[in-house]
Amino acid sequence: MADTITVQDLVKRYGDLSAVDGVSFTVGQGEFFGILGPNGAGKTTCLEIVEGLREPDSGTVTVLGEKPWPRNTRLLPRIGVQLQASSFFERLTAREQLETFAAIYGVGPSRVDEMLELVALTDKAKVQTEKLSGGQAQRLSIACALIHDPEVVFLDEPSAALDPQARRNLWDVLREINARGKTIVLTTHYMDEAEILCDRVAIMDRGKILEMGAPADLVRALDRPVVISVESRDLPEDTATGLPGVDAVVSTGGWTEITTTAPAVVLPALAERGALTGLQVKGSTLEDVFLDLTGREYRA
Numbered sequence: 371m372a373d374t375i376t377v378q379d380l381v382k383r384y385g386d387l388s389a390v391d392g393v394s395f396t397v398g399q400g401e402f403f404g405i406l407g408p409n410g411a412g413k414t415t416c417l418e419i420v421e422g423l424r425e426p427d428s429g430t431v432t433v434l435g436e437k438p439w440p441r442n443t444r445l446l447p448r449i450g451v452q453l454q455a456s457s458f459f460e461r462l463t464a465r466e467q468l469e470t471f472a473a474i475y476g477v478g479p480s481r482v483d484e485m486l487e488l489v490a491l492t493d494k495a496k497v498q499t500e501k502l503s504g505g506q507a508q509r510l511s512i513a514c515a516l517i518h519d520p521e522v523v524f525l526d527e528p529s530a531a532l533d534p535q536a537r538r539n540l541w542d543v544l545r546e547i548n549a550r551g552k553t554i555v556l557t558t559h560y561m562d563e564a565e566i567l568c569d570r571v572a573i574m575d576r577g578k579i580l581e582m583g584a585p586a587d588l589v590r591a592l593d594r595p596v597v598i599s600v601e602s603r604d605l606p607e608d609t610a611t612g613l614p615g616v617d618a619v620v621s622t623g624g625w626t627e628i629t630t631t632a633p634a635v636v637l638p639a640l641a642e643r644g645a646l647t648g649l650q651v652k653g654s655t656l657e658d659v660f661l662d663l664t665g666r667e668y669r670a
């Protein structure tokens with residue numbers, strides 16, 4: 371996969387604070403890359419440098435083979451940027467916003483309908499942006515960032531402040547954009563969002579990348595036991611304790627919870643006893659990876 375973005379030894383200081391402290395990563399063409407970390411980790415600063423909106427103190431960045439700083443007008447038609455706070459032209463409808471962005475980029479109006487459809491706002495085309503819900507406004511702002519059909523899309527915390535349903539709708543939109551071949555770089559402080567959407571994530575904390583890789587690989591590398599829960603009426607605690615592969619058992623609130631490093635042994639044993647009612651299997655998540663790396667609970 372060709373590298374669409376390269377970042378090498380990036381540093382940005384604000385006075386004594388190293389907001390970005392020696393960050394390096396690459397993003398391949400068509401990749402969905404996430405920069406994940408708690409508030410103040412340095413995600414936005416990093417992204418804004420890559421977008422060409424901020425000057426780094428040191429380090430090198432290329433986007434599509436070009437240097438984004440000083441402001442590189444050759445890159446502007448090729449990248450789409452959605453900033454953390456979306457701002458629209460006042461009192462325009464959703465369609466008029468998109469038409470305005472289309473005109474700025476010299477794009478024909480036919481893209482407007484396509485974009486409204488992509489972000490599921492066709493039925494809100496005539497609604498003024500001030501009257502859109504938070505999720506609808508976020509989707510419109512993504513449509514504006516995509517109107518000129520850029521190759522690379524940067525999204526800064528696109529699902530911040532959205533309710534769970536709106537977040538899921540947004541995820542569908544982002545998946546669709548990525549399926550159309552766009553390279554996406556997204557910052558988020560939602561671990562689940564990064565885990566679900568991203569091919570690879572860089573976990574940032576205090577200006578540094580602590581770990582980078584495919585979410586499933588990062589979780590697998592932890593090599594932690596899984597917890598298998600079934601209803602206790604099918605499987606009392608003492609029966610569970612005697613099953614092969616079981617490390618520990620806890621019975622609580624009608625559930626028997628089995629901790630095991632050998633789920634492939636425990637699950638068939640449960641199936642043999644017909645004890646699969648309410649089955650849940652909980653593995654580790656990126657939150658556990660963060661805890662493992664920092665010794666701190668993840669608090670976005």
Ligand SMILES: Nc1ncnc2c1ncn2[C@@H]1O[C@H](COP(=O)(O)OP(=O)(O)OP(=O)(O)O)[C@@H](O)[C@H]1O
Pocket residue numbers: 384387389407408409410411412413414415416559
């Ligand atoms: N213009 C600035 N001047 C001084 N300090 C800044 C400036 N911008 C950011 N910072 C500081 O740099 C650090 C990194 O901020 P940044 O916004 O990049 O983090 P973030 O990971 O994007 O956080 P959030 O999720 O809250 O947006 C923070 O401590 C922030 O207070």
